[in-house]
Amino acid sequence: MHGRVKLKSTAQQEEEKRKEREKKLKVYVAARDACFSKRKEGTMDDEGLQITQQLLSSNPDFATLWNYRREILQHQETVRPEDEVQKLYEEELSFLEGCLKVNPKSYGSWHHRGWVSGRIPRPDWARELGLCDRCLGLDDRNFHCWDYRRMVVKLSGVPVDQELQFTDRLIGSNFSNYSSWHYRSTLLPLLHPQPPPRDPPSASPPSPNTHSHRVCEEQLLKEYELVQNAFFTDPNDQSAWFYYRWLLGRAEREEMISCVYVSREGERVIVAFSRPVNALSAGLLLVVDGQPLTVDWRSTHPRFHHSPVWICQLPPGTISDSSNEHNLTVHWTQNHTHRDCALYTGRSESWCRDSATDQELFRSELSVEKASVLQSELQSCTQLLELEPQNKWCVLTIVLLMRALDPLGYEGETLAHFETLKEVDSMRSCYYSDLCSKFMMENTILKMEYAEVRVFSLSGKNLTTLCHLDQLLLVTHINLSSNQLKALPPQFAMLQCLEVLEADDNAIENLYGLYHLPRLGEVSLRNNQISRLSELKPLTTCPQLTRLDLRGNPVARTANLQSELAELLPSVTDLLL
Numbered sequence: 001m002h003g004r005v006k007l008k009s010t011a012q013q014e015e016e017k018r019k020e021r022e023k024k025l026k027v028y029v030a031a032r033d034a035c036f037s038k039r040k041e042g043t044m045d046d047e048g049l050q051i052t053q054q055l056l057s058s059n060p061d062f063a064t065l066w067n068y069r070r071e072i073l074q075h076q077e078t079v080r081p082e083d084e085v086q087k088l089y090e091e092e093l094s095f096l097e098g099c100l101k102v103n104p105k106s107y108g109s110w111h112h113r114g115w116v117s118g119r120i121p122r123p124d125w126a127r128e129l130g131l132c133d134r135c136l137g138l139d140d141r142n143f144h145c146w147d148y149r150r151m152v153v154k155l156s157g158v159p160v161d162q163e164l165q166f167t168d169r170l171i172g173s174n175f176s177n178y179s180s181w182h183y184r185s186t187l188l189p190l191l192h193p194q195p196p197p198r199d200p201p202s203a204s205p206p207s208p209n210t211h212s213h214r215v216c217e218e219q220l221l222k223e224y225e226l227v228q229n230a231f232f233t234d235p236n237d238q239s240a241w242f243y244y245r246w247l248l249g250r251a252e253r254e255e256m257i258s259c260v261y262v263s264r265e266g267e268r269v270i271v272a273f274s275r276p277v278n279a280l281s282a283g284l285l286l287v288v289d290g291q292p293l294t295v296d297w298r299s300t301h302p303r304f305h306h307s308p309v310w311i312c313q314l315p316p317g318t319i320s321d322s323s324n325e326h327n328l329t330v331h332w333t334q335n336h337t338h339r340d341c342a343l344y345t346g347r348s349e350s351w352c353r354d355s356a357t358d359q360e361l362f363r364s365e366l367s368v369e370k371a372s373v374l375q376s377e378l379q380s381c382t383q384l385l386e387l388e389p390q391n392k393w394c395v396l397t398i399v400l401l402m403r404a405l406d407p408l409g410y411e412g413e414t415l416a417h418f419e420t421l422k423e424v425d426s427m428r429s430c431y432y433s434d435l436c437s438k439f440m441m442e443n444t445i446l447k448m449e450y451a452e453v454r455v456f457s458l459s460g461k462n463l464t465t466l467c468h469l470d471q472l473l474l475v476t477h478i479n480l481s482s483n484q485l486k487a488l489p490p491q492f493a494m495l496q497c498l499e500v501l502e503a504d505d506n507a508i509e510n511l512y513g514l515y516h517l518p519r520l521g522e523v524s525l526r527n528n529q530i531s532r533l534s535e536l537k538p539l540t541t542c543p544q545l546t547r548l549d550l551r552g553n554p555v556a557r558t559a560n561l562q563s564e565l566a567e568l569l570p571s572v573t574d575l576l577l
Contacts, residue, residue: 463483
C-alpha cells in the first residue's frame with residue numbers, strides 16, 4: 001500500500017466542488033451587490049468599471065451591468081480629454097473581444113460593442129470589419145455579428161459593391177450560407193435597382209420616399225445562373241432555393257387608387273387601393289361636380305384599420321336623382337394621385353378601374369429575354385426533378401417558374417405538382433393547400449378580368465382559404481360550393497356589390513365576413529358546420545337578405561329555430577331548414 005497515490009472518493013470530490021462553487025458564488029454576489037450599491041449612490045468611477053469587467057468577463061449576458069458600465073463611460077467622457085477617452089474605448093473594445101470568446105452570440109456584448117463603436121472619437125473600422133470576418137469564419141450564421149457588420153458598413157461608408165464581393169466569397173466557400181444569401185438580397189437592389197416605369201406625361205410625380213426593392217433585369221439573369229449552380233451542387237440544401245424564390249418574387253404593385261365605385265342606391269362611394277392603407281390618415285378628398293365634400297370614411301369591417309377598400313356615405317340628395325349626371329374625383333393627397341369616375345344619366349351605378357394593371361396583377365411583365373431565361377430555368381429544374389423526384393424545393397420552384405411564365409397555361413401542371421408536394425412533404429400539406437388555393441383564386445380572377453364579367457365561380461376547386469377578396473369588389477354573384485372552407489373571413493366584407501352567395505358543401509363554421517353587405521339578398525349555406533344561432537348574427541347587418549338556406553347544418557336541428565330566426569332576421573321570407 002505504501003507509495004500509492006491516495007484517490008479521493010467521488011463524494012469527497014463532489015463536496016470540494018460544491019465548496020468551490022459556493023466560494024465563487026459569494027465573491028460574485030458580493031461584487032454584484034457592490035455594483036448595485038455604487039449605481040444607486042450615483043458613483044461613476046474606475047472601480048465601477050473594474051468590478052463590472054470582473055463580473056461580465058464570466059457572465060456577459062448581465063444586461064443591468066452593461067447599462068451601469070455605459071453610464072460610467074458616458075460620465076468619463078465629460079471629465080477626461082479626448083485622447084484618454086479614445087484609449088478608454090479602445091480598452092473597452094479589447095475587453096469585449098474577450099467577452100465574445102466566452103459567448104460569441106451574447107446579445108449584451110454585441111449591443112455594447114455597437115454602442116462603443118458609435119461613440120469612440122476615432123473608430124478603427126478596418127479592425128471592426130476584421131473582427132466580423134473572424135467571427136463569421138467561425139460561425140457564418142451568427143446573426144448578432146451580421147447585424148453588427150451592417151452597422152459598421154453603414155457608419156464607415158463601405159461601398160455596396162465591396163460588400164457584394166464579400167458575399168461572393170462566403171457563398172463560394174459554402175453554398176449553404178443562408179445569411180450570406182439573405183445579405184445579398186439586401187445589397188442587390190441598392191447596387192442594381194430596377195429602373196422606375198415610364199409614366200405618361202399626365203401621371204403624378206413619384207413619391208420622394210419611393211424606392212424599388214427589385215433588381216434590374218440584367219443582374220437578375222446573372223443571379224439565376226449563380227443560384228442554379230448552388231442548388232445543382234446540393235439539391236437538398238434550402239438556402240439557395242429560398243434565395244431563388246426571392247429572385248422569382250413578384251414586383252411590388254405601385255401605390256395607387258385601383259378602383260372607384262359609385263352607387264345611387266344608398267349614395268355610396270367605394271374606393272379600392274392597390275395595397276392596404278389607413279384612409280383616416282391617408283388624406284382622401286372627395287370632389288363631386290367640382291365641390292369638395294366632407295365625408296366620413298370607414299373600412300369594410302371593424303377589425304380593419306388598414307384596408308384596401310374604404311366606403312363613405314354621401315350627404316342625402318347628392319347623386320340620388322337619376323336624371324342628372326355627376327362627375328366624382330377621389331384625391332389621394334398623401335400619394336399625389338387621383339382617380340375620376342362619371343355617373344351618367346339613367347345609370348344607378350358606375351365604376352372606374354385601372355385596366356392597365358390587370359395582366360400584371362399577380363406577376364411581373366416579362367421581357368423576351370427574361371421569358372427565355374425563365375423557360376430555360378424551368379427546363380433545368382425539370383431535369384433536376386428527374387434525378388431528384390422527391391425534392392420538394394425543386395417541385396415548388398417549378399410551380400413558381402410556371403406562375404411567372406404563364407399561370408393560366410400551366411394550371412393543370414401546377415395542380416399536379418401540388419399533389420406531389422403534399423405527398424413528399426406531408427407535414428406541410430396544409431401550407432401547400434393554402435398556396436394552391438391562392439393560385440387558383442388568382443387564375444379565376446384573371447379569367448374574370450379577361451371576360452369582364454361580375455359572376456365569380458370557384459366551385460369544386462378544393463379551396464382551403466380565400467384571398468385577394470379586394471379584387472372582387474364589383475362581383476354580384478359568387479359560387480364557392482364544394483370546397484374545404486371553414487369560414488367566411490372578415491375580408492369577405494369587401495364584396496360590397498354582392499347579391500347572391502352560394503357556399504354549399506363546405507365546412508363553414510362562422511360568417512364573420514357577411515358584414516354590412518348592403519345588396520346581399522340570397523345566401524345558400526347548405527351542408528356546412530354552423531352549429532349555433534349566434535354564428536348567424538352577422539347576417540343581421542345585411543338589410544336586403546330575403547332567402548337563406550341552412551339545410552344540412554347542425555344548427556338546423558335546434559328547437560324553435562324557425563321562430564328564433566324570424567326574430568333575428570325578420571327580412572328573410574324564404575327560409576330553408
